[in-house]
Amino acid sequence: MxxxxxxxxxxxxxxxxxxxxxxxxxxxxxxxxxxxxxxxxxxxxxxxxxxxxxxxxxxxxxxxxxxxxxxxxxxxxxxxxxxxxxxxxxxxQGIEAIQENAMNFLSKIHIELEARDEIFEITGADLGASYNIxxxxxxxxxxxxxxxxxxxxxxxxxxxxxxxxxxxxxxxxxxSFDYDRDYMRQAIEAKLAAATVAPIPAKATAFDVATGSFTIAEKIDGIQPDVDKAVDDVMALLDTGEFRGKIKVDMETLDAGMTAAEMSSNLGLVAQASTPIMTMDAGRNQNLRRASQTMSGIIVNPGEIFSYLQALGPITTANGYDMGSVLLSDGSYDEALGGGLCQPSTTLFQAAFKANLQIVERYNHGRRSIYHEYGTDAMVSSPGADFRLRNNTDYPIAIVGIFTESNMIYRIYGKPLPAGETIGFSVRKIADVEPGPDVEKLDESLAPGTKQLTQAAVPGSTWQTFKVFYRNGVEYYRELTFTSYYQAYPAYYKVGPKPVATAAPTAAPTAAPTAAPTAAPTAAPELPAPVEEAPAP
Known part of the structure; x- marks a missing residue:
């Protein structure tokens, strides 16, 4: 090596x-x-x-x-x-650069939705987008x-x-962009809401009291964007990688429901109620007559609420009302303008009850009146206590009031109950209430010590009211609807002043009688002093 x-x-x-x-x-x-x-x-x-x-x-x-x-x-x-x-x-650094680029990209998204010749713009903020990197x-x-x-x-x-x-x-x-479809749908639906034309159902516009017939305006169908289809189209565009474009939105019809002819063919008398006229009070009877006039022909369309006090109008002499008997808070009666108007409200309540309408507001009297049974009345007082009902059916209802010398009558027209079915009242007393202590009121005009009864004591009671459903005269269902409390009232007396106490009379003085002369008394013989004896052995 x-x-x-x-x-x-x-x-x-x-x-x-x-x-x-x-x-x-x-x-x-x-x-x-x-x-x-x-x-x-x-x-x-x-x-x-x-x-x-x-x-x-x-x-x-x-x-x-x-x-x-x-x-x-x-x-x-x-x-x-x-x-x-x-x-x-x-x-x-790479993640930051990618995210910044994605945000810039989202800001450039511009999609136009065309609906009913209007343009609705969709931006990146409407897509619920998140970028998955x-x-x-x-x-x-x-x-x-x-x-x-x-x-x-x-x-x-x-x-x-x-x-x-x-x-x-x-x-x-x-x-990859991920889109929240639910978020996108809500955003698109909100944008396209302005393109919706709400349907107008067939509606009663008048009622002929003489013939008992309605005048019905024809329905008008509505139109609305097909939001789900619009969301699908936006998603499809995004999936192609295109983030700018124009989409024509499909529209769909909103059915307004039954036609005027269909509605008319299902209308008639639903229920009626009657209460007796028990007095000859001319002013009171005028008020009952006026109440029947103001309400005859009133139409309450589906979902609407009827107010008895509103229907009466101003309770003034100029509006045809007179003085009549009214129940006061102490259980006594007095004269007041509009007195007696609780009888029409009670009669109308009974008719609405039998028509199975929703009772929104109702009060019982403080004391039962002679023209109704316990638990079947509807007291009103203006301003304050009202009687109100809601038309909870799919059809219009009309109210007709009739006053005769012997009866107060109310009729409800609308969609009749199923054939053979009727609704009635059933009441049950659940408690008695004893009157309180007698109430005395000083009346200086009465003789001292006088006590006069001005109003007898009235026992109170509590009652339950049941709505009873009958089919061909046979009960098949009942439900508790109201609980009514009738007050107890004490006896009221007028009393005179208390008697003033007086002193006993004094007799006139008389001369003392002169005694006849008598002989000087003779001294009594002196008795020997008693001797104390020792007890026997």
């Missing part, structure tokens, strides 16, 4: 010692994330040789280059993600790092060979 050869062997041994150290150092370098900044080193273009046994052979320069390259914690030259050359960047970055990072060999020198040379190949055959990959 020549001296020159010995020097070469010595250098080879030094490199192998360094490689052994490298084998232990690479994991430490990777964990520490060192940036050695060695890309100033040029990658040789002369390929390493492979011997007959398949092992790679390299000269000292190539081995030195290989050693320095495989220790780099940077992307190698020739590695691209989204056409961004990552060579010379650390992993973190994890797989692309991992794959790019592995370029030049995949070779494995038990021999550390061979592994380094194999990796060096991979790195050299990237110069002539670059590695290119792409990240």
């Amino acid at each position: 020549t001296r020159k050869a010995k020097r070469k062997d010595i250098r080879r041994q030094k490199w192998r010692s360094a490689l052994a150290v490298l084998a232990l150092s690479i994991p430490i370098l990777l964990v520490a994330g060192l940036d050695l900044g060695l890309f100033a080193i040029e990658i040789g273009d002369r390929p390493v040789r492979e011997d007959k046994e398949g092992n790679l052979r390299a000269n000292d320069r190539q081995l030195k280059e290989a050693f320095e390259l495989v220790t780099l914690l940077e992307f190698y030259p020739g590695v691209y993600v989204d056409d961004i050359h990552l060579g010379g960047m650390t992993r973190e 994890s797989d692309a970055v991992n794959e790019a990072w592995q370029q030049g790092r995949t070779a494995r060999n038990p021999d550390i020198e061979q592994q380094i040379l194999r990796r060096y060979q991979e790195i050299q190949a990237l110069l002539t055959t670059p590695f290119k990959t792409e990240g």
Whole structure:
């Protein structure tokens, strides 16, 4: 062996010692994330040789280059993600560059949706987009790092060979956009909402009280964008890699429901109720008559709420109302403008109850009136306590009020109950309430000590009201609907002032009578002093 050869062997041994150290150092370098900044080193273009046994052979320069390259914690030259050359960047720098590019890309997205001759713009913010670069970055990072060999020198040379190949055959990959379809749908639906024309159902516009018939306006179907199809079309465009374009949105019809003819054919009398006129109070009867007039022909379309007080209008003499009897808070009665209007509200409540309409607001009286049973009344007081109902059917309803000398009548027209079915009341008392102590009120006009009954005591009670369903006269279902509390009222008395106490009369003085003269008394004989005897033995 020549001296020159010995020097070469010595250098080879030094490199192998360094490689052994490298084998232990690479994991430490990777964990520490060192940036050695060695890309100033040029990658040789002369390929390493492979011997007959398949092992790679390299000269000292190539081995030195290989050693320095495989220790780099940077992307190698020739590695691209989204056409961004990552060579010379650390992993973190590469990720930042890719993400910045993706954000710039999203900002350029501009898709136009055309609906009903209007343009609605969709941007990247509407797509619920997220850019998935994890797989692309991992794959790019592995370029030049995949070779494995038990021999550390061979592994380094194999990796060096991979790195050299990237110069002539670059590695290119792409990240992928992921879209949140639900988010995108909500955004597109909100944008296209302005293109929707809501349907207008057939609707009652008038009611003829004399014939009991409705006038029905024809329905108008609506139109709305097919949002799901629009989302599919946007997704399809994005999948082609196009991020700008124009999409014509399909429109679909919104059916407004039944026709006017279909609605009319299903309308008729639903239910009615009647309460007796029990007084000859002209003012009160005028109020009942006026209430029937103001409400006859009122239409309540599906979903609408009817207010009794609102239907009455202002309770004034100018509006046709008069003085009538009203129940006061103490259980007594007095005259007031609009007195008696609780009877029409009670009658209407009973009709609505039998028509199975939804009762929104209802109050019972503080005391039962003579024209209704317990638990079947609806007290009103303006302002404040109202009677309200909701049309909870799919058809219009109309209200008709009728006043006669003997009865207050209300009828409900709309979709009749199924053939053979009726609804009625059933009430049950669940508690009695005893009146409180008598109440006395001083009346100076009464004679002292006088006590007059002005209002008899009234017991109170609590009642449950059940809605009972009948089929051909036979009950098949019932439900508790209301609980009514009727107050107890004490007896009321007027009392006169308390009697004033007076002194007993004094008799006039009279002369004392003169006694007749009598003889001087004779002294009584002196009796001997008593002698105390000793007791017998």
